[in-house]
Amino acid sequence: MIASVSLQAFRIARKEFVDLVRDGRFVGSAVVLGVLLTTALLIGFVHWRTVAADHKRAMEQARMDFVCQEEKNPHAAAHYGMFVFKPRSPLSFVDRGVDAYTGVSFKLEAHHRNEPQHVPAKDSTTLQRFGELTASLVLQALVPLVIIFLGFSAFTSERERGTLRQLLSLGVRPLDLAAGKLLGIAAALGLVLVPVTLVGVGLISLGGDVELTPSRTRFVLLTLTYLGWFAVVLMVTLAVSARSRSSRAALLTLLGFWMLNVIAAPRLAADVAKRLAPTPSAFEFARQVERDLQGGIDGHNAADERLEKIKQELLDKYQVDDVEDLPVNFAGIALQEGENATNAILDKCYAELWQSFRDQDVVREALGLLFPALATRSLSMALAGTDNAHHEQFAEAAERYRRILVRDLNQLLIENAGDLGSAYTIGRKEYETIPHFHYRMPPAREVVERATLPIVGLAIWLALSGYALYASAQDLRPE
Numbered sequence: 001m002i003a004s005v006s007l008q009a010f011r012i013a014r015k016e017f018v019d020l021v022r023d024g025r026f027v028g029s030a031v032v033l034g035v036l037l038t039t040a041l042l043i044g045f046v047h048w049r050t051v052a053a054d055h056k057r058a059m060e061q062a063r064m065d066f067v068c069q070e071e072k073n074p075h076a077a078a079h080y081g082m083f084v085f086k087p088r089s090p091l092s093f094v095d096r097g098v099d100a101y102t103g104v105s106f107k108l109e110a111h112h113r114n115e116p117q118h119v120p121a122k123d124s125t126t127l128q129r130f131g132e133l134t135a136s137l138v139l140q141a142l143v144p145l146v147i148i149f150l151g152f153s154a155f156t157s158e159r160e161r162g163t164l165r166q167l168l169s170l171g172v173r174p175l176d177l178a179a180g181k182l183l184g185i186a187a188a189l190g191l192v193l194v195p196v197t198l199v200g201v202g203l204i205s206l207g208g209d210v211e212l213t214p215s216r217t218r219f220v221l222l223t224l225t226y227l228g229w230f231a232v233v234l235m236v237t238l239a240v241s242a243r244s245r246s247s248r249a250a251l252l253t254l255l256g257f258w259m260l261n262v263i264a265a266p267r268l269a270a271d272v273a274k275r276l277a278p279t280p281s282a283f284e285f286a287r288q289v290e291r292d293l294q295g296g297i298d299g300h301n302a303a304d305e306r307l308e309k310i311k312q313e314l315l316d317k318y319q320v321d322d323v324e325d326l327p328v329n330f331a332g333i334a335l336q337e338g339e340n341a342t343n344a345i346l347d348k349c350y351a352e353l354w355q356s357f358r359d360q361d362v363v364r365e366a367l368g369l370l371f372p373a374l375a376t377r378s379l380s381m382a383l384a385g386t387d388n389a390h391h392e393q394f395a396e397a398a399e400r401y402r403r404i405l406v407r408d409l410n411q412l413l414i415e416n417a418g419d420l421g422s423a424y425t426i427g428r429k430e431y432e433t434i435p436h437f438h439y440r441m442p443p444a445r446e447v448v449e450r451a452t453l454p455i456v457g458l459a460i461w462l463a464l465s466g467y468a469l470y471a472s473a474q475d476l477r478p479e
Contacts, residue, residue, distance in 0.1 A: 008172065012180025013187065020150065020188040029146050030192045036142065037196045040135040044093030045203045051088045058085045058105075059437070067431040074409040074426050075335050081109030082405060084437045086116070086394045089385030090204060091218060095136035097386025106395070108402035110339065110409075113289075113346050115282065116395065135200075136380055139226050140373060141262045144233040147189065148254045151237040154181045155476070156247040165478035178473035181238060189230070197223060217444035222383040228458050229376040233258075235465035242472035261373035269364040269374055277359035285353060292345045307334050331422065332413035339406055346399075354392050361388055368457035375457035382451045385441050389450060394439060401437045408434055 020026045062083040069080055086104045103116025158164035167177060204219060237254055244250035280288065310333065314326055323330040361378075368375030381387035409426075417424035448455070 009176040009179040009183065012172075012177055013183035016154075016181050016184025017187045020184065021191070026150065026188060029149065030188075033138070033142065033146055034192045034196060036133070037135060037138050037192070038199055040133050040138050041093065041196070041200055041203060043133065044096070044135055045206075048088055048090060048093040052090075055085050055087050055104075058083070063436065066434070067428050069431065071425040071427040073422060073424060074413040074430070075110065075332070077426065077431070078110035078406045078409040081107055081402075082437075083107055084398050084401065086391075086398075087439065089390070089441060091222065091384040092386050093135070093203065094139075094200065094222065095380045095384040095386055096132075096134055097381035097384060098388055098391060099386045102391045106398045106402075108398065108405055110335075110406045111342055113350070113399055113402070115286075136377075136384075140229070140376060140380070143189075143193075143226075143230060144258060144262070144373075147185070147230060147233045148237050148251075148258055150188070151181070151185050151234060152241055152251045152254050153247040154185070154238055155241040156244050156250050159478060160247065162478075164476075168476070168478055174473040174476040175470070177476070178238060178242065178469055182234065182469070185234060185238075186231075189234075193230075218383050218385075218447070221444060221448070222380065225376060225379045225383065225458065228462055229372060232372045232458070232461045232465045235462075235469045239465065239468040239472040242469070242476055261371050265367065265371040265374050266377070269367045269371075272367065273360040273363040276363050277356060279356040279360065280353070285349070289346070289349050292349060293342060307337065310334070310337055329414050329417035329421065329424075332410050332417060336407065336410040336414070339403075339410065343403060350399075357388050357392070362453065365451075365453035365457070368454045369460060372458060372461035375454040375461070378454040379451055379458065382447050382454070383444070385447075390441065393442060397439050398437075405434055 062085070066080075066082045069077065072080070084106050086102075086106070088099065092099060100120045103119050105117045107114045107117065155164065158167070168174070201219070236257060240253050240257075241247075241250045244253065311323060311330060314328070314330065314333070315321065315323070318326055320326060364374060365378050368378055378387070382389065412426055412430055413424065416426075
């Protein structure tokens with residue numbers, strides 16, 4: 001019984017596939033879609049390669065500027081600081097996510113955690129701000145639209161021509177008919193999507209940066225995410241077509257579904273997230289940090305009462321009566337204590353800030369339970385390494401390095417200043433002892449663990465759309 005059902009479904013799928021391929025409208029749509037997707041991938045890849053090359057040069061130049069600076073006091077060198085630059089994920093050529101709206105350069109210096117600078121969106125043209133052609137745009141918006149136009153009349157046209165009655169009277173089972181149309185349209189779409197996917201695989205292999213090349217798992221999961229989104233749209237399309245009285249009614253209903261998911265839902269999600277989980281403006285956050293820091297230890301002020309306790313502990317430890325007799329430089333210790341106090345305050349402020357951003361992401365991801373396009377969008381950015389979480393991880397990595405940089409420079413002052421005190425200077429030899437900055441993207445497993453809500457949302461929609469198609473096929477009527 002199962003074998004006969006499957007055979008009948010595959011025969012219907014073959015006919016559906018042949019009819020679509022011979023249809024000039026499909027050929028035109030396939031060509032346009034293929035060209036758009038390939039162009040978007042190539043543009044994205046060229047952009048990524050350019051940015052990756054710029055990033056490598058910038059990091060090398062920043063390191064060179066630091067180690068080649070003039071001789072100076074170690075703490076003065078800590079104030080001189082260093083720049084680090086956020087790399088672009090190789091999969092950003094598929095989905096650029098929030099990268100255009102987050103800064104790419106971080107100035108690392110003593111006592112300050114500077115906000116990222118050089119936001120790409122600020123340098124974009126009016127046309128670019130209106131909307132760029134990206135692979136994610138095509139995959140999330142245009143491919144579903146093509147699916148709708150291919151499948152909206154799958155059942156209604158049969159009903160309007162009277163062939164649906166004939167098929168059912170010949171003993172064709174509604175479920176076989178639905179399965180056949182589903183497989184036939186999917187196979188036709190595969191003629192476009194499979195070659196483009198191979199183009200994407202080829203571009204990834206040309207990445208050339210082993211350290212940042214995405215894992216196969218990330219790419220496979222990204223592919224599965226979009227296949228899941230396409231499957232939802234296709235099954236919803238066929239279910240609506242099976243339920244509708246006319247092709248016109250089916251098309252209008254499906255266009256409403258598309259507009260709600262692709263156009264309205266992102267705006268709705270942004271507004272709801274802003275209302276339920278408000279975040280401070282950059283000015284408000286800077287004011288808050290400034291107020292909190294006013295109560296911290298001032299390592300530059302020897303009269304700070306909180307340093308007296310530290311001073312006395314050192315005098316007791318080394319059994320001397322004056323800081324001048326200490327075997328270590330007290331000014332360096334005071335500076336590092338001030339840095340530690342500042343870091344504790346910054347940790348508190350930024351923990352609250354990052355949590356507010358995470359709360360907004362949770363709201364948007366929760367809405368993915370209602371709108372599958374939002375779930376797809378969240379998963380796409382997460383797997384491409386271009387979401388808020390990846391930006392936070394890089395910012396925190398840069399901050400950890402800033403603290404290592406300042407600590408090591410202060411340690412040089414503490415251990416080596418001796419009688420020279422503030423006149424003690426260091427040069428290139430000492431600068432080169434500071435470790436290089438390295439950043440690696442988190443593994444795919446960590447991304448998946450963090451993306452529970454969008455995964456659940458997409459899975460729920462796959463189940464619901466599958467059941468909707470099943471129920472619609474079961475209730476299929478010739479009139």
